[in-house]
Amino acid sequence: xxxxxxxxxxxxxxxxxxxxxxxxxxxxxxxxxxxxxxxxxxxxxxxxxxxxxxxxxxxxxxxxxxxxxxxxxxxxxxxxxxxxxxxxxxxxxxxxxxxxxxxxxxxxxxxxxxxxxxxxxxxxxxxxxxxxxxxxxxxxxxxxxxxxxxxxxxxxxxxxxxxxxxxxxxxxxxxxxxxxxxxxxxxxxxxxxxxxxxxxxxxxxxxxxxxxxxxxxxxxxxxxxxxxxxxxxxxxxxxxxxxxxxxxxxxxxxxxxxxxxxxxxxxxxxxxxxxxxxxxxxxxxxxxxxxxxxxxxxxxxxxxxxxxxxxxxxxxxxxxxxxxxxxxxxxxxxxxxxxxxxxxxxxxxxxxxxxxxxxx
Amino acid sequence: xxxxxxxxxxxxxxxxxxxxxxxxxxxxxxxxxxxxxxxxxxxxxxxxxxxxxxxxxxxxxxxxxxxxxxxxxxxxxxxxxxxxxxxxxxxxxxxxxxxxxxxxxxxxxxxxxxxxxxxxxxxxxxxxxxxxxxxxxxxxxxxxxxxxxxxxxxxxxxxxxxxxxxxxxxxxxxxxxxxxxxxxxxxxxxxxxxxxxxxxxxxxxxxxxxxxxxxxxxxxxxxxxxxxxxxxxxxxxxxxxxxxxxxxxxxxxxxxxxxxxxxxxxxxxxxxxxxxxxxxxxxxxxxxxxxxxxxxxxxxxx
Numbered sequence: 001x002x003x004x005x006x007x008x009x010x011x012x013x014x015x016x017x018x019x020x021x022x023x024x025x026x027x028x029x030x031x032x033x034x035x036x037x038x039x040x041x042x043x044x045x046x047x048x049x050x051x052x053x054x055x056x057x058x059x060x061x062x063x064x065x066x067x068x069x070x071x072x073x074x075x076x077x078x079x080x081x082x083x084x085x086x087x088x089x090x091x092x093x094x095x096x097x098x099x100x101x102x103x104x105x106x107x108x109x110x111x112x113x114x115x116x117x118x119x120x121x122x123x124x125x126x127x128x129x130x131x132x133x134x135x136x137x138x139x140x141x142x143x144x145x146x147x148x149x150x151x152x153x154x155x156x157x158x159x160x161x162x163x164x165x166x167x168x169x170x171x172x173x174x175x176x177x178x179x180x181x182x183x184x185x186x187x188x189x190x191x192x193x194x195x196x197x198x199x200x201x202x203x204x205x206x207x208x209x210x211x212x213x214x215x216x217x218x219x220x221x222x223x224x225x226x227x228x229x230x231x232x233x234x235x236x237x238x239x240x241x242x243x244x245x246x247x248x249x250x251x252x253x254x255x256x257x258x259x260x261x262x263x264x265x266x267x268x269x270x271x272x273x274x275x276x277x278x279x280x281x282x283x284x285x286x287x288x289x290x291x292x293x294x295x296x297x298x299x300x301x302x303x304x305x306x307x308x309x310x311x312x313x314x315x316x317x318x319x320x321x322x323x324x325x326x327x328x329x330x331x332x333x334x335x336x337x338x339x340x341x342x343x344x345x346x347x348x349x350x351x352x353x354x355x356x357x358x359x360x
Numbered sequence: 361x362x363x364x365x366x367x368x369x370x371x372x373x374x375x376x377x378x379x380x381x382x383x384x385x386x387x388x389x390x391x392x393x394x395x396x397x398x399x400x401x402x403x404x405x406x407x408x409x410x411x412x413x414x415x416x417x418x419x420x421x422x423x424x425x426x427x428x429x430x431x432x433x434x435x436x437x438x439x440x441x442x443x444x445x446x447x448x449x450x451x452x453x454x455x456x457x458x459x460x461x462x463x464x465x466x467x468x469x470x471x472x473x474x475x476x477x478x479x480x481x482x483x484x485x486x487x488x489x490x491x492x493x494x495x496x497x498x499x500x501x502x503x504x505x506x507x508x509x510x511x512x513x514x515x516x517x518x519x520x521x522x523x524x525x526x527x528x529x530x531x532x533x534x535x536x537x538x539x540x541x542x543x544x545x546x547x548x549x550x551x552x553x554x555x556x557x558x559x560x561x562x563x564x565x566x567x568x569x570x571x572x573x574x575x576x577x578x579x580x581x582x583x584x585x586x587x588x589x590x591x592x593x594x595x596x597x598x599x600x601x602x603x604x605x606x607x608x609x610x611x612x613x614x615x616x617x618x619x620x621x622x623x624x625x626x627x628x629x630x631x632x633x634x635x636x637x638x639x640x641x642x643x644x645x646x647x648x649x650x651x652x653x654x655x656x657x658x659x660x661x662x
Contacts, residue, residue, distance in 0.1 A: 055563055075566045088564035092582050101578075102568035153569065 012061035036200035039210030261323030267355035285330035300349025397635035453599035456538035468550035529611035553587025
């Protein structure tokens with residue numbers, strides 16, 4: 001999947017008019033990796049991408065590509081290409097001319113350009129549309145042209161700025177898998193900037209979750225989902241339930257807290273909060289279980305079913321706990337799963353190893 | 361088909377207004393000038409003897425049209441002086457138009473690169489000269505360019521020259537006058553074309569390996585082409601027929617068709633010939649307009 005280090009960011013900082021956009025970010029991207037930069041708008045992910053492409057220069061820090069310092073290299077000299085969010089196709093050129101642009105700048109031979117353009121058109125399944133102008137293409141086709149244009153120079157690293165944002169839902173879903181395939185076929189490292197955690201989860205080998213100019217966590221989608229290290233990551237990636245409280249005692253590998261609503265809950269914890277410190281426990285909906293009151297009595301609370309929806313093979317239940325908090329429980333169908341009726345009283349609980357206590 | 365062809369009453373009115381405008385202010389005067397061009401000069405008031413009269417019956421009119429003489433057009437087209445004047449007008453207008461483009465492009469480009477909040481003010485500044493009378497501004501150029509003018513005085517007192525440069529009453533002075541006067545007509549369409557360009561296009565070009573120079577020639581300029589063409593026409597067409605600038609800034613040897621027209625009208629009082637000169641000038645200027653029109657159609661086509 002991945003090999004030697006391709007891109008290295010060393011303590012990159014960039015501010016605009018005194019407002020920091022990117023703060024002290026270090027990052028390593030190996031070759032042949034599909035990497036996602038995930039974060040809400042304004043978190044600095046686009047700035048980070050523009051720094052790598054060379055449209056911005058960092059205030060401090062270094063950018064290395066295959067060990068060579070490219071921090072101050074202008075964009076046209078960097079062996080990195082970018083696919084723009086708006087696609088930025090040249091409106092006065094045909095699809096073929098758009099794709100050929102990068103090679104023409106290199107001064108490639110005409111025959112080689114023609115052959116490589118044809119390869120690219122095949123790669124993005126646009127062979128019949130080479131003569132069209134961008135304004136004669138659909139959104140999905142424009143996206144493919146932009147991808148082909150950015151890939152034709154065989155960059156070591158391809159930056160993709162919100163590559164799917166302009167597509168409709170269905171097309172977005174299909175295109176995700178096409179991007180995965182193109183990445184695998186070309187062996188180019190992809191770095192996708194996105195605010196959509198679904199996209200990052202589906203496509204990326206590894207992802208970085210950003211907030212306020214800094215990286216909160218880097219890991220595989222699974223690690224990030226199952227082992228969120230901050231409150232922000234737990235809330236931003238996937239759905240979760242939070243229980244806020246204060247640490248009352250240490251447990252093996254974790255802590256026990258008393259929630260603001262008076263529940264005693266136990267969860268694993270990677271941090272070392274002081275007794276009495278404020279923490280929050282994050283439990284994914286699929287890690288909460290429902291039972292009739294009285295069967296279990298620890299690590300949970302009593303509540304009342306407020307609605308119950310069956311969707312995509314899963315049953316989705318919302319429960320209002322005593323004290324007013326609403327939690328979301330997701331259950332697969334099958335063994336031991338009861339059909340809960342609205343208004344029923346249930347005991348909602350979770351296994352401590354399936355939950356994480358996070359600092360707030 | 362018939363449904364689409366049948367225009368609603370409102371749309372018909374909307375189209376009728378500009379059509380009516382053109383008939384009243386362009387077609388009717390044009391036909392009047394044509395009528396004069398087909399008349400014979402005479403010592404009279406007005407100084408021509410009309411051939412076609414509105415009072416004539418249809419039969420007489422048709423007879424007269426059949427017997428019309430195009431003498432005046434023949435004179436204008438065969439006379440070397442007019443030919444030279446047309447040619448010289450086209451040449452001066454063409455040079456001035458290119459110079460205007462060279463001056464206007466960097467200005468328009470800089471305007472689009474200025475912070476957004478300044479741009480409206482910069483556009484106002486570009487058209488600010490229009491707030492002063494055209495004539496006064498041209499007279500001001502005389503003050504600048506003549507032998508004892510400001511420029512010569514300044515250069516002399518700085519010791520850069522020892523005798524005044526003769527700038528006034530030359531072709532160069534006419535070119536300066538035209539470039540100066542028509543600059544806003546070039547800046548505005550260029551600004552409009554450049555401002556609409558997505559800055560991401562230049563970033564994309566640069567990302568794909570284009571130097572700033574190459575990106576400029578392969579992206580900025582081709583995309584600005586409609587604006588460049590519009591600006592060239594807006595400057596070239598009035599510049600060809602320009603009368604005031606060559607008359608005030610040009611020398612006696614500066615030959616331009618506008619001046620020939622003037623002297624034909626007012627010095628020779630030969631209205632038919634002057635009218636023929638004007639109509640031929642119009643015919644000449646329709647050519648670039650048609651080229652432009654075809655360009656536009658071709659661009660709009662997929």
